[in-house]
Amino acid sequence: MAVLLLAEVTDGALALDATAKAVTAATKLGDVTVLAAGASAADAGAEAAKIAGVSKVLVAEDASLGHRLAEPTAALIAGLASDYEHIVAPATTDAKNVLPRVAALLDVMVISDVSAVVDGNTFERPIYAGNAIQTVKSSDAKKVVSFRTATFDAAGDGGSASVETISAADNPALSEWIEDKVAESDRPELTSAGVVVSGGRGVGSEDDFKLIENLADKLGAAVGASRAAVDSGYAPNDWQVGQTGKVVAPELYVAVGISGAIQHLAGMKDSKIIVAINKDEEAPIFQVADYGLVADLFEAVPELMEKLG
Amino acid sequence: MKVLVPVKRVIDYNVKVRVKADGSGVDLANVKMSMNPFDEIAVEQAIRLKEAGKADEIVVVSIGVKQSQETLRTALAMGADRAILVNAADDVHTDIEPLAVAKILAKVVEEEQPGLVLAGKQAIDNDMNATGQMLSALLGWSQGTFASELDVDGDKAVVTREVDGGLQTIKVNMPTIVTVDLRLNEPRYASLPNIMKAKKKPLDEKTAADYGVDVTPRLEIVSTTEPEARAAGIIVGSVDELVGKLKEAGAV
Ligand SMILES: Cc1cc2nc3c(=O)[nH]c(=O)nc-3n(C[C@H](O)[C@H](O)[C@H](O)COP(=O)(O)OP(=O)(O)OC[C@H]3O[C@@H](n4cnc5c(N)ncnc54)[C@H](O)[C@@H]3O)c2cc1C
Ligand SMILES: Cc1cc2nc3c(=O)[nH]c(=O)nc-3n(C[C@H](O)[C@H](O)[C@H](O)COP(=O)(O)OP(=O)(O)OC[C@H]3O[C@@H](n4cnc5c(N)ncnc54)[C@H](O)[C@@H]3O)c2cc1C
Numbered sequence A: 001m002a003v004l005l006l007a008e009v010t011d012g013a014l015a016l017d018a019t020a021k022a023v024t025a026a027t028k029l030g031d032v033t034v035l036a037a038g039a040s041a042a043d044a045g046a047e048a049a050k051i052a053g054v055s056k057v058l059v060a061e062d063a064s065l066g067h068r069l070a071e072p073t074a075a076l077i078a079g080l081a082s083d084y085e086h087i088v089a090p091a092t093t094d095a096k097n098v099l100p101r102v103a104a105l106l107d108v109m110v111i112s113d114v115s116a117v118v119d120g121n122t123f124e125r126p127i128y129a130g131n132a133i134q135t136v137k138s139s140d141a142k143k144v145v146s147f148r149t150a151t152f153d154a155a156g157d158g159g160s161a162s163v164e165t166i167s168a169a170d171n172p173a174l175s176e177w178i179e180d181k182v183a184e185s186d187r188p189e190l191t192s193a194g195v196v197v198s199g200g201r202g203v204g205s206e207d208d209f210k211l212i213e214n215l216a217d218k219l220g221a222a223v224g225a226s227r228a229a230v231d232s233g234y235a236p237n238d239w240q241v242g243q244t245g246k247v248v249a250p251e252l253y254v255a256v257g258i259s260g261a262i263q264h265l266a267g268m269k270d271s272k273i274i275v276a277i278n279k280d281e282e283a284p285i286f287q288v289a290d291y292g293l294v295a296d297l298f299e300a301v302p303e304l305m306e307k308l309g
Numbered sequence B: 001m002k003v004l005v006p007v008k009r010v011i012d013y014n015v016k017v018r019v020k021a022d023g024s025g026v027d028l029a030n031v032k033m034s035m036n037p038f039d040e041i042a043v044e045q046a047i048r049l050k051e052a053g054k055a056d057e058i059v060v061v062s063i064g065v066k067q068s069q070e071t072l073r074t075a076l077a078m079g080a081d082r083a084i085l086v087n088a089a090d091d092v093h094t095d096i097e098p099l100a101v102a103k104i105l106a107k108v109v110e111e112e113q114p115g116l117v118l119a120g121k122q123a124i125d126n127d128m129n130a131t132g133q134m135l136s137a138l139l140g141w142s143q144g145t146f147a148s149e150l151d152v153d154g155d156k157a158v159v160t161r162e163v164d165g166g167l168q169t170i171k172v173n174m175p176t177i178v179t180v181d182l183r184l185n186e187p188r189y190a191s192l193p194n195i196m197k198a199k200k201k202p203l204d205e206k207t208a209a210d211y212g213v214d215v216t217p218r219l220e221i222v223s224t225t226e227p228e229a230r231a232a233g234i235i236v237g238s239v240d241e242l243v244g245k246l247k248e249a250g251a252v
Helices: A016-026 A042-048 A070-083 A093-105 A209-219 A227-231 A297-307 B037-051 B068-078 B098-112 B131-139 B192-198 B239-248
Strands: A002-006 A031-038 A054-061 A086-090 A110-114 A116-119 A122-127 A132-138 A143-147 A162-166 A175-182 A195-199 A222-225 A252-256 A273-278 A291-294 B002-006 B009-011 B033-035 B057-064 B082-087 B116-120 B142-153 B156-163 B166-173 B176-180 B203-207 B219-225 B234-236
Touching (some): A002 A070, A002 A093, A016 A143, A031 A042, A070 A093, A070 B142, A093 B098, A093 B131, A093 B156, A110 A122, A175 B142, A195 A209, A273 A297, A291 B239, A297 B239, B002 B037, B033 B037, B037 B116, B037 B176, B057 B098, B068 B192, B068 B203, B082 B098, B098 B131, B116 B131, B131 B176, B156 B176, B234 B239
Parallel strands (some): A054 A162, A086 A143, A110 A143, A195 A222, A195 A252, A252 A273, A291 B234, B002 B116, B082 B203, B116 B176, B142 B176
Antiparallel strands (some): A132 B219, A175 B166, B156 B166
8 A cells, every 4th residue: 555745845955853753654554655846856855765664755846846836736746646545744834735635636535634543544633623533534545644743753764765756747837936934043843842932922022022932942942822922923923833823742831921722722732741830820721731830920931041050 | 806705604712612422523512603713814804805996796605504594694794795505414513524515615616706715724623724725626726825914916816824934925826715814814893783784685595416516424433532631730839849840850
């Protein structure tokens, strides 16, 4: 049984962590072929070939594939589909843009955000902001699936898959890329960081959000935010953790000035240790916290920084 | 230009869902249902396009149980002109899969010939995040997903998208399908006079069979369970105690 896995490639570079986590899930389904597509994708393909468990890599390079536009990428994958029973990817925004389009082209359902593989047709996925886990069994001949990376460990290296170059599909030329606005950061990536420090509306301003960032830097952590903090302009959109933002499961998650709405919990409640700092002892975040501190964050965070040494 | 907005009736986002004891699903009897929050944003955007003179008619469509009428009336009260209810299920627990929804929507698009479809990026019940992209594929149209900004200009639209790395801006050919994200706008509340007026706006009823679409699910729901609960934590008395606990646990 063959699996085609769409590698996460951004501007020619492989997102190794997300791709390797999806490989772990995909090897449960069968023999894994990775597709690296982009304006330049050869380096990404070579890197993917080293992930343990990958048996083959396809590299498709074409200007039309350069900015992960959905239409040409979906056309490419749909054209390759006849050789595979499963078409999978890590559940990134890129994959969520492309995979449902692929599925509809193939007249099959998409199964998004899968958190466990039961067998080749049966998958678990969280619904209702993670308040229920549903097991679904597909009757489609082909299964198009995205994997929630937070729940799978990354496959190791040591692979030596063969690499083959393929051509792109005809570009339907329905859309064009204009620009990406990507904040450069030396911090670890949010979805793969071992520690995440998140701030909410309680932080009060963009200036004071520096407090959260400083604590994150002290802990070598990625920075996250609640929707309220993003909506208020304290933090950029790509920091949002939750049902409609990113899903994280670090070793340590520190929630500061966040009330703990179900939509936020959906994105972090699988973290190993959760710390909450909130001045309201009734805040629902304390119900999921391993260690709760009822305190004013403007006193507690500086003191915490100091005592962490 | 006509704008088509698919709106879904879902459990209200403030309600904590309960999984039924027999594992057959989530209990939706007697819980508060509302319009999917993303779809409110889509309706709002359509109204703004109309107010800006870029759209002349807003048609809202919902596919599901009869009670979805309420959702459509809400959209009409916000400012949509006309509604289509596609009856596709009798039981409130029956959810129609995005593929089937997209197939029905494709037929509605054929009939209505909108220049723009504005959908939510995901429905907060099943979080599948699929319908807009599937519809786009079926129609062979362009797609602009997860939009936080939208500027329609003649035969093109510029869409700024919320993506994992930050923001991406693309230009898409019209007609197009845009799925909206949280920060596109803040939806208005319907005023009482508008709620009254909405009762008189046209609402057409159809069935899935009228469109010749088979809504048989491709995914069988084997079981629905509660997620594992976290073990209870503790409230620490001071920052010192917190640091001590974290060191003990090897977390710092
Ligand atoms: C469709 C939809 C999708 C959503 N998706 C998401 C999502 O993905 N992620 C997300 O986070 N939210 C999401 N939300 C929003 C969610 O419902 C909440 O509104 C949001 O999480 C609240 O953010 P918050 O906790 O920062 O703010 P609030 O709820 O306002 O909480 C602020 C907290 O800070 C505390 N505080 C204030 N001052 C201090 C101080 N000085 N010291 C210590 N504590 C202080 C307060 O006690 C309070 O508990 C979504 C909502 C909807 C409708
Ligand atoms: C308790 C329960 C019971 C279920 N039972 C069944 C069942 O009996 N049969 C079955 O087939 N599946 C069933 N499902 C599974 C379900 O069909 C899919 O998982 C689900 O449809 C996922 O898509 P979504 O609604 O999250 O759509 P998304 O793709 O996330 O929705 C995105 C957008 O598409 C539009 N949209 C989506 N649906 C509609 C609609 N109906 N009308 C108008 N616009 C819409 C809206 O603009 C929405 O914002 C069930 C799920 C649960 C939780």
